[in-house]
Amino acid sequence: MDELVIARSLFGMTMGVHIIYATLGVGLPLMVLVAELMYQKTKDKDYAIMATRWTKGFAVLLGVAIPTGTIAGVQLSLLWPGFMEAVGRVIALPFQIEIYAFFLEALFMSIYVYAADRLSPLMRIVSVTLVAIGASASAILITNVHAFEGTPAGFDFIDGKFVNVDPWEAFFNPSFIVTAGHVTVSALMTGAFVIASIAAYKMIRLKGNSREYKFHHKALMMGLAIGGIFSLLTSLNGHESAQQLHAYQPEKLAAAEGLFETQTHAPLAIGGFTDKEEREVKWAIEIPWALSYLADDSFETEVLGLEEFPEDEWPPLFVHTLFNAMVGIGSLLILLSIAGFTWYRLLKKRSFPRWLMWAFIAAGPLAMTAIEFGWIFACTGRQPWVIYRVMKTEDAVTTSGNIGLLFVLFLIIYIILMISTVLVLRYYFKKNPVAQELDH
Amino acid sequence: MSEALYAITLIWGIVFIYAVMATIDFGAGFWAMVYLNKKNTKATSIANRYLSPSWEVTNVFIVAIVVALFSFFPGATFTLGTVLLIPGSLIILFLAIRSAFLVFSHSANEQYKKFLTLVSGITGFLIPALLIAVLPITQGGFITPSDGAGRLDMIALFSSFNVYAFMGFAISSTLFLSSLLLADYSNVAGDSEAYEIYRRDAILVGPLSLAMAALIVLTIRFEANWLYENLLEFTPWLVGSIITFFIGYIALFIPRKNGKGIPRLAMVSVVIQYLLASYAYGSAHLPYIVYPDVTIETGFTNPATFRALIITYIVAFFILTPGFIYFWRLFLKDKRYLKQNES
Numbered sequence: 077m078d079e080l081v082i083a084r085s086l087f088g089m090t091m092g093v094h095i096i097y098a099t100l101g102v103g104l105p106l107m108v109l110v111a112e113l114m115y116q117k118t119k120d121k122d123y124a125i126m127a128t129r130w131t132k133g134f135a136v137l138l139g140v141a142i143p144t145g146t147i148a149g150v151q152l153s154l155l156w157p158g159f160m161e162a163v164g165r166v167i168a169l170p171f172q173i174e175i176y177a178f179f180l181e182a183l184f185m186s187i188y189v190y191a192a193d194r195l196s197p198l199m200r201i202v203s204v205t206l207v208a209i210g211a212s213a214s215a216i217l218i219t220n221v222h223a224f225e226g227t228p229a230g231f232d233f234i235d236g237k238f239v240n241v242d243p244w245e246a247f248f249n250p251s252f253i254v255t256a257g258h259v260t261v262s263a264l265m266t267g268a269f270v271i272a273s274i275a276a277y278k279m280i281r282l283k284g285n286s287r288e289y290k291f292h293h294k295a296l297m298m299g300l301a302i303g304g305i306f307s308l309l310t311s312l313n314g315h316e317s318a319q320q321l322h323a324y325q326p327e328k329l330a331a332a333e334g335l336f337e338t339q340t341h342a343p344l345a346i347g348g349f350t351d352k353e354e355r356e357v358k359w360a361i362e363i364p365w366a367l368s369y370l371a372d373d374s375f376e377t378e379v380l381g382l383e384e385f386p387e388d389e390w391p392p393l394f395v396h397t398l399f400n401a402m403v404g405i406g407s408l409l410i411l412l413s414i415a416g417f418t419w420y421r422l423l424k425k426r427s428f429p430r431w432l433m434w435a436f437i438a439a440g441p442l443a444m445t446a447i448e449f450g451w452i453f454a455c456t457g458r459q460p461w462v463i464y465r466v467m468k469t470e471d472a473v474t475t476s477g478n479i480g481l482l483f484v485l486f487l488i489i490y491i492i493l494m495i496s497t498v499l500v501l502r503y504y505f506k507k508n509p510v511a512q513e514l515d516h
Numbered sequence: 517m518s519e520a521l522y523a524i525t526l527i528w529g530i531v532f533i534y535a536v537m538a539t540i541d542f543g544a545g546f547w548a549m550v551y552l553n554k555k556n557t558k559a560t561s562i563a564n565r566y567l568s569p570s571w572e573v574t575n576v577f578i579v580a581i582v583v584a585l586f587s588f589f590p591g592a593t594f595t596l597g598t599v600l601l602i603p604g605s606l607i608i609l610f611l612a613i614r615s616a617f618l619v620f621s622h623s624a625n626e627q628y629k630k631f632l633t634l635v636s637g638i639t640g641f642l643i644p645a646l647l648i649a650v651l652p653i654t655q656g657g658f659i660t661p662s663d664g665a666g667r668l669d670m671i672a673l674f675s676s677f678n679v680y681a682f683m684g685f686a687i688s689s690t691l692f693l694s695s696l697l698l699a700d701y702s703n704v705a706g707d708s709e710a711y712e713i714y715r716r717d718a719i720l721v722g723p724l725s726l727a728m729a730a731l732i733v734l735t736i737r738f739e740a741n742w743l744y745e746n747l748l749e750f751t752p753w754l755v756g757s758i759i760t761f762f763i764g765y766i767a768l769f770i771p772r773k774n775g776k777g778i779p780r781l782a783m784v785s786v787v788i789q790y791l792l793a794s795y796a797y798g799s800a801h802l803p804y805i806v807y808p809d810v811t812i813e814t815g816f817t818n819p820a821t822f823r824a825l826i827i828t829y830i831v832a833f834f835i836l837t838p839g840f841i842y843f844w845r846l847f848l849k850d851k852r853y854l855k856q857n858e859s
């Protein structure tokens with residue numbers, strides 16, 4: 077296989093693993109914070125127990141989030157030295173500021189975990205707030221680089237050299253705010269749904285009305301509430317992300333929708349598979365005019381089709397499926413939270429029907445799948461560019477060879493890390509069951 | 517001073533802080549492993565008490581080094597990134613195992629805890645040996661030119677005495693610095709038994725680390741003579757470094773009311789020892805980042821980017837310093853934390 081493909085697979089694999097832990101690293105601190113606040117407000121000890129248990133899980137996850145992130149950071153320079161040279165000249169700021177966010181999170185995470193018994197309630201809340209801020213800031217800042225790759229700004233590229241560099245203009249590149257917002261709210265939503273999933277899974281194995289059941293019920297409702305709010309924000313903001321594509325990366329939007337012909341009153345294709353030979357999306361449900369409206373709030377909007385672009389610059393067409401799956405999951409999860417709340421608050425039912433419980437259990441893994449799909453869509457959909465219309469991925473890749481061996485080594489390590497995370501978490505929570513803590 | 521010189525000095529500072537923190541961190545993992553099976557001593561739990569809150573902060577420094585390098589010296593990124601693909605990947609692989617297993621060992625059952633501590637202890641002293649190999653690589657002689665940025669000549673690398681001298685130095689320093697810090701730490705915690713153990717370890721490995729340092733200078737003379745010539749100009753610094761070593765070493769024997777040695781004095785003067793030596797090495801290495809291809813001037817970033825970066829450093833310094841002080845007071849000074857019974 078060619079080295080470029082292996083390098084891409086290796087980096088994609090690293091990111092695919094890191095993002096699982098990183099997303100929870102952004103999402104869980106918010107849940108812990110809310111639990112701490114609920115505890116201070118209601119003095120219900122259940123919330124304090126939730127905060128400590130989630131923190132424990134979070135600390136274990138960080139044990140993998142941090143080393144895989146370190147791998148990602150170093151691997152960028154090792155695999156894409158050409159790209160990182162450009163980054164160093166133009167868009168070094170977010171990486172640099174991210175370091176400060178890491179420090180903030182690392183310092184206060186240790187303080188919150190290892191000095192908990194010596195902190196006042198106020199300092200506990202301050203510490204966990206700073207952890208949450210640090211985690212979200214690292215997500216926002218790294219996404220800044222990703223946004224720059226799609227909508228580069230702040231320099232002129234003349235004769236292969238970066239001149240007239242304005243680092244702050246590069247930092248505030250056109251898609252930064254919207255993209256960073258999308259990544260953050262989708263991570264917060266995922267953290268909340270993962271909590272909801274675990275709670276629902278525990279409830280389904282317990283009898284109603286036990287002490288433990290009530291504990292998990294509170295956690296479930298908290299997960300659904302926060303997950304619901306943030307999934308709404310995710311979809312609203314995702315709509316804006318799509319409009320950004322219309323404005324700045326039209327071929328990516330065209331690939332996402334499987335649109336070949338440029339047209340006004342363009343239809344929205346849901347589902348199906350893009351067929352490159354016949355230049356259409358097969359088996360899709362088409363909603364007439366909808367794409368034009370979504371792209372720029374008017375049916376008259378002309379949406380560019382793939383035919384406008386040279387075929388060797390087309391993104392891979394399977395991104396249509398990834399995009400659909402992401403949007404589908406997002407819409408489904410909004411409905412799910414609404415269903416949960418209606419059932420509980422409006423119909424005043426004490427317990428949920430079994431099918432709904434299973435849907436709650438699926439929510440966390442579904443949200444995580446949407447995160448993965450979203451990223452693969454965003455990064456793969458940018459191909460063949462590593463910096464859109466400035467630098468091709470094939471020109472950024474390392475020339476040193478031997479990447480196949482490294483791919484295998486990293487694959488083995490990731491498998492070990494993922495399996496041991498699960499084992500450690502299971503062992504720990506089996507040994508320290510909630511029931512035991514509730515009795516104290 | 518030129519802007520590039522400011523930038524490289526800043527990076528040298530971060531590297532130095534990381535070197536000290538990381539040697540202590542990795543060494544503490546190693547000692548936690550060595551004394552795991554010894555009943556009746558709290559040497560392991562003292563090591564863990566230092567390690568638990570600090571490894572995460574230490575780890576950020578290594579990321580900070582990588583980021584500072586490609587932000588301030590993007591012109592060096594291509595060469596460094598290409599040449600370090602294999603050693604760099606090995607380092608991050610070991611680092612991943614080390615960090616993850618360290619964290620896991622706090623939550624796993626007794627049987628696995630031993631295994632996890634073992635793995636994180638062993639990788640903990642392999643990593644410094646690999647990390648330091650970056651230095652001889654930048655001294656030149658191991659990069660065969662090819663299209664693009666050149667390739668690392670692995671065979672030359674592994675048949676170089678200089679490289680082995682560096683590795684020996686890294687391992688012995690790791691053990692030396694960490695045993696000193698843990699001696700001081702157990703002294704503050706009032707655990708005289710653990711203190712005696714770590715004091716003894718420091719006394720044993722101290723001379724070894726000095727001998728390795730001498731071996732480095734000796735082998736540099738044969739393998740990277742340009743650096744040796746430059747290094748001679750910094751002889752006073754090196755002599756100062758040797759003197760502070762002896763001050764620190766003797767401090768371990770000064771009698772006190774209960775027992776022997778003033779570990780705080782030993783710790784501080786040995787850190788000064790490393791500071792002086794690494795200043796001499798770093799200055800002698802200039803202007804080269806990678807000899808002979810990349811200098812700090814050819815690798816330097818855009819002036820505009822440089823200025824923006826410096827501003828963020830200054831702002832971050834003021835925001836983060838209170839956090840570091842708070843951290844220090846909670847974990848390195850608070851007797852309530854140090855004296856806890858379980859780790």
Ligand code: HDD
Nearest residue numbers: 255259262311314315317318402403406446447450451454
């Ligand atoms: C829980 C996860 C999740 C959910 C439910 C959604 N997204 Fe998303 N989406 C992401 C998680 C995500 C992401 C992982 O965070 C991405 C990948 C790259 C990025 O910037 O954010 C992303 C990227 C991304 C992009 C590409 C941006 C780019 O390529 O620069 C678009 C256009 C959308 N999303 C649009 C949507 C829409 C219209 C949604 C409707 C509900 C939606 N997303 C739900």
Ligand code: HEM
Nearest residue numbers: 084088091092095218219221222451452455456461462469
């Ligand atoms: C965290 C979630 C992410 C995931 C799951 C992810 C996924 C991927 C995948 C699958 C590839 C290979 C694409 C292909 O070759 O078809 C890739 C490439 C790449 N991504 Fe991402 N990515 C993520 C985040 C980021 C971020 C935040 C950045 C910006 C720093 C980034 C920068 C890159 C670069 C430089 C490449 C290599 C060049 C390229 O193929 O374009 N990625 N990523």
Ligand code: HEM
Nearest residue numbers: 098101102142145146148149178181211215218575576579
């Ligand atoms: C959008 C996708 C990403 C998100 C949401 C994310 C988020 C996070 C979070 C929450 C952490 C834990 C921070 C800590 O506790 O210190 C982390 C660690 C890390 N991430 Fe990611 N990250 C993403 C992508 C990336 C990419 C593409 C890189 C590589 C350039 C990267 C580099 C790192 C590094 C170096 C660390 C370790 C920091 C440390 O040593 O503490 N991340 N990330």
